[in-house]
Amino acid sequence: MRRPTKILLVTAITAMGLVLLLFVGGFIYFRYFFSLDIDLFGSRPLHYVQPEAWAQGECPLMKYVEAKKGDVLVGASMYWGAGGGGVSMGVTAVPKGLSDKARWFAVPMGRKTVSLFGLSYHTVSAALDESSSPPKLYVDAARTGDLSEAQALLGTPSGSESGAAAMWFGPVAVEPGRETGDATVKVFFISAGAGDNQRLGVCAAGYMAGEVKLDGQAYRVAVIDNNLDGRYSTVDLDSQETWWQADTLALDLDQDGQFSTMELQPLTKAVHVKDAYYMVPDGSSSIRFEKYEPRMGTLDLGAADATLVAMSDRLRHNLTGLDGKWQVPEGRYGGERFSLSKTDAEGAKWTLECLDMGPLAKFEVRGGETTAIKVGPPLVLKVEAFAHEAREVVLRLALAGVGGETYSVEVQKGSVRPNPPKVKVLDSAGKVLAEGNSEYG
Numbered sequence: 475m476r477r478p479t480k481i482l483l484v485t486a487i488t489a490m491g492l493v494l495l496l497f498v499g500g501f502i503y504f505r506y507f508f509s510l511d512i513d514l515f516g517s518r519p520l521h522y523v524q525p526e527a528w529a530q531g532e533c534p535l536m537k538y539v540e541a542k543k544g545d546v547l548v549g550a551s552m553y554w555g556a557g558g559g560g561v562s563m564g565v566t567a568v569p570k571g572l573s574d575k576a577r578w579f580a581v582p583m584g585r586k587t588v589s590l591f592g593l594s595y596h597t598v599s600a601a602l603d604e605s606s607s608p609p610k611l612y613v614d615a616a617r618t619g620d621l622s623e624a625q626a627l628l629g630t631p632s633g634s635e636s637g638a639a640a641m642w643f644g645p646v647a648v649e650p651g652r653e654t655g656d657a658t659v660k661v662f663f664i665s666a667g668a669g670d671n672q673r674l675g676v677c678a679a680g681y682m683a684g685e686v687k688l689d690g691q692a693y694r695v696a697v698i699d700n701n702l703d704g705r706y707s708t709v710d711l712d713s714q715e716t717w718w719q720a721d722t723l724a725l726d727l728d729q730d731g732q733f734s735t736m737e738l739q740p741l742t743k744a745v746h747v748k749d750a751y752y753m754v755p756d757g758s759s760s761i762r763f764e765k766y767e768p769r770m771g772t773l774d775l776g777a778a779d780a781t782l783v784a785m786s787d788r789l790r791h792n793l794t795g796l797d798g799k800w801q802v803p804e805g806r807y808g809g810e811r812f813s814l815s816k817t818d819a820e821g822a823k824w825t826l827e828c829l830d831m832g833p834l835a836k837f838e839v840r841g842g843e844t845t846a847i848k849v850g851p852p853l854v855l856k857v858e859a860f861a862h863e864a865r866e867v868v869l870r871l872a873l874a875g876v877g878g879e880t881y882s883v884e885v886q887k888g889s890v891r892p893n894p895p896k897v898k899v900l901d902s903a904g905k906v907l908a909e910g911n912s913e914y915g
Contacts, residue, residue, distance in 0.1 A: 539696070540680045543632045543642040543662060546735055547681050547698050547724055552664075554675045555581035555597065565599050567622040569612040573605035579674040583648065583661070583702045598648055600674060602665055611643040611663055611674075617650075629665065640666045645679035650704065657704025681724075682706055688747055688763055694726040695761060696733060697741060706741075723754075736792065744768075744789040744803075751789070751803065768803035769841030775799070775834075777850030782834065783811040798850070804841035809834035814850055814881070825886040826853075829872065832879030849877035856880065869897065 541548040561568060561578055580597040599614040601621065610626040629641035643663040650657055664675040681698045697706045700722040720740035724733045727747065739745070744753050745763070752763035775782070775798040782793040786805040793800045812828035828834075832849065839845045858870040873881040884891060898909040 537683045538680050539683045540645075541662075541678070543630070547696055547722075547733055547738070548662065548677045548679065552675050552677045553582045553702070554673045555579045564619045565614065565621060566619040569601060569603075569621045569624045569626070572601055572612065573603045575605055576601045576603040577672060578602075581663070581674055581676045583659075583676050598676070600663065602672075602674060609641055609665070611665070613643075613646055613648065613663065615646055615648045617648070627663070640664050659699060659702050659704040661702065676702065678702060684761065686761065686763060688752070689750065691729070693729065693747075694724075694731065694733070696724040697761065698722040698724065700740070739790040740785070742785075742789050746789060746791060770801050771804045771839040771841050772844040773800050773802050773839055774844055774846045775850065776846065776848050777814060779815045779817075780850065781811075781813045781815070782809060784809045784834070802839055804839050806836070806838050808836050812849070812879070822887055826873065826881040827884070827886075828879055829882050830878075830880040832875070833877045834879060847877060849875050849879050852876065853881065855883075869899075871895075871897075 565578070579600045579602065581600060583596060583598045598617060599619070599621070601612045603610045603612070603626075609629040611629065612621050612624040612626060614621050614624065627643040627646060629643050632640055632642045641664065643665070645660045645662055647658055647660045650659075660679040661676050662679050664677070665672065666675065667673050678699045681696045683694070683696045686693055686695050698721060699706060700720060706721055720742060722738055723741040723745065724738050725745065725747065726733060727737050728734075741754070744751060744766070746752075747763075750765055751768055753766050755762055755764065773793070777798040779796055780794075780798040782791075784791050784793065784807045786803065786807045788805055789803070790810075791800075791802060791807075793802070809831040812831060812834055813825050814828075815823055815825045817823050833847050834849060837845060837847060853873045853875055856872045856874050858872075859867055860870070861867055871883045873883060875881065883895065894911055896909070896911055899907045901907055
């Protein structure tokens with residue numbers, strides 16, 4: 475009568491052994507083949523210690539890199555919130571020992587939506603107390619509205635923002651907003667300015683990193699959680715107004731082992747690397763580049779030595795050339811930045827930056843066709859005059875191009891900005907009414 479019991483016991487032991495074997499085998503597989511840094515207690519995210527390219531055009535994004543304060547990569551995800559003296563809406567309990575002079579902020583953070591009434595931002599409340607040194611920041615990291623037990627983050631100075639010394643706080647992990655679908659994200663907070671001009675910003679405290687091989691060349695890759703929703707994913711840029719919803723892609727195009735601001739772009743559905751185009755399918759644990767051949771058109775600006783940074787409905791372009799004419803994929807574009815340059819007889823390069831994009835703000839390029847947009851010289855000086863104080867008039871100068879675009883008079887000579895131009899005010903008869911030096915700003 476006991477034989478079935480014995481059989482069941484043997485079967486149970488065998489099953490437990492198989493489960494244990496699978497567990498150990500899985501551990502060895504991940505630990506030694508993928509060099510997975512395992513944290514059983516959840517104090518830090520799982521990540522690859524040494525990410526390697528999986529295959530041509532694909533790499534894992536499992537290594538979380540903790541950024542340094544002021545890192546150019548995390549600066550790409552900066553959002554700012556204005557402050558005030560009163561307690562932020564939704565706060566039910568304030569931190570213990572908080573000064574009466576503390577300033578409260580509601581900082582945009584997390585996924586944003588567009589409604590009939592405009593942009594809708596999810597925010598996190600924070601109180602900045604500068605009554606002691608170093609200053610203290612209290613953050614509603616759990617987003618419950620109760621800051622009575624919030625731990626103070628001590629500020630550390632780092633560089634300058636907006637002409638005033640900036641203080642960095644954190645990093646700190648902030649919980650997702652209610653019913654937003656966001657995930658927990660680790661962030662830095664940054665205060666800048668003073669008085670009524672004081673602001674509090676937030677940015678990612680790290681990024682995902684890896685390496686990818688494209689046409690046999692290895693490139694460092696990083697993805698920054700630009701919208702601070704705790705995810706890393708692409709966005710379909712179906713209009714020029716939605717690019718801000720994208721996370722940021724950093725690709726070390728010059729292969730110098732570092733990322734520059736010119737190597738950052740929104741993580742769009744496609745990217746341009748050297749002379750090739752790649753689709754980037756959405757994914758969270760890896761990033762894959764699939765080569766494709768878009769239908770091309772010609773963009774002709776008719777301006778020599780021009781530089782244009784433009785976002786299309788699928789990818790971002792950095793266009794530079796002596797004749798102002800380029801082959802680009804068809805699509806709808808929006809200009810982000812435009813400049814004109816000219817080299818003098820001594821070899822110095824003079825550059826004018828565009829202020830108002832004019833016809834470059836939005837345009838379309840059709841495949842197999844030439845889109846001609848006339849911009850640039852001849853440039854005409856525009857002068858706006860307005861009363862500043864009693865018996866004082868301020869003159870504002872700008873340069874207008876043939877397309878209606880305007881340029882700053884703050885011309886750059888190489889990396890140096892020359893002295894502001896001198897100004898003379900004449901009456902209709904040519905008599906000098908006033909003269910002097912202009913000022914930048």
